[in-house]
Amino acid sequence: MNAEIAKYAELYGKLDIVTGISQSDGGSFLLSGEDGDGLALTARLVAARLCGVAFEKALEEHADIIVYPNPQRSKTSSKKTAEKSKPPMVSVDDVREIIDSLYLTPFELGKRIYIIENAESMSEICQNKLLKSLEEPPSRVCFILCACGTMLPTVESRCRLLRLAPFPVDVVRRELDLRHKDKSANELAARASRGNIGLAERILGDGDFSKLYSAALDILRLASGSRRFAETAAVYDKLTRDKVATLLGIMEYLLCDIARALVGAETVFPSGDVTGVSDGFTPLSAANGADFVRIAKRHNEANCIPQAVMDELVLKIMEEKALCRR
16 A cells, blocks of 8 residues: 555545444455555555454554555565556465465454455456355455456455545545645646545656646647657657656546547646647547557557557547548
8 A cells, every 4th residue: 555645544534435334244345446545545444444443543554454465475576677566466376375364263353354455456267266255254254355447247246345436626636735735736636636546646756747747738739740740759759668658647638638628528637738739639539549548558568669659649649630630
């Protein structure tokens, strides 16, 4: 769990999905949402409620609240590459260790809680191995699976579903203003995170986010014809894979915003920024552009050359704009 998100424990602790849990509850829970950091924090608060742990001690280490992926195993198995920024995956060894320890007697809390972060990273084999345990866990065992993506339907059907919805953007902005001095940066982070406080904190921790936001605006403004390709490519030519990943995320949001703005809907980013880069787009071409970005994100994650990924994306956006002008 990102340590920065712990500052917001009181805010998350007031959510219905936390306060609605009692010590008498049991079984398996699937906590889903877009923000992995928020899910990790909420899972600990839910675990504390299940075990009757006082709120002020919810984030302390407890022998009977066990978190996977195993942090030590994740450290030793992670590659020393750009992949190190990816969340650790739940391994077969993690699942085997969980199953082998299910019938151990709780040490201190009366229950053993297994929190499985990044649960969507489990292979189908791992998910299937857990099915019986999720459906009929021992009487003093509870599972809390945290997933930003989809799980097997058979897994979902065996869990009590808890959805961590994004906060209103103004709530995120207010919380950030209490802890960070740069109000303009807080505004941008609140909007870019789409109501996910963990992501907002990560944005503020990235000193280059504002520059990448400006770069995304420049690319969408410049990508108006092949004659401007070299000028557009110069914007991203020296960016690393991680920075390109952030840039692509911003571009996806901006293109969705352009589509919204062109049909009169409210935008995530400041409307002036969005209208300033919407020239040449139609709602459909902007939506298609967002789809192109999603493809580019997959290519970037697959270790394709970042600049080649961006080149292909920019050419597709230019072509889409040209088709709209015909």
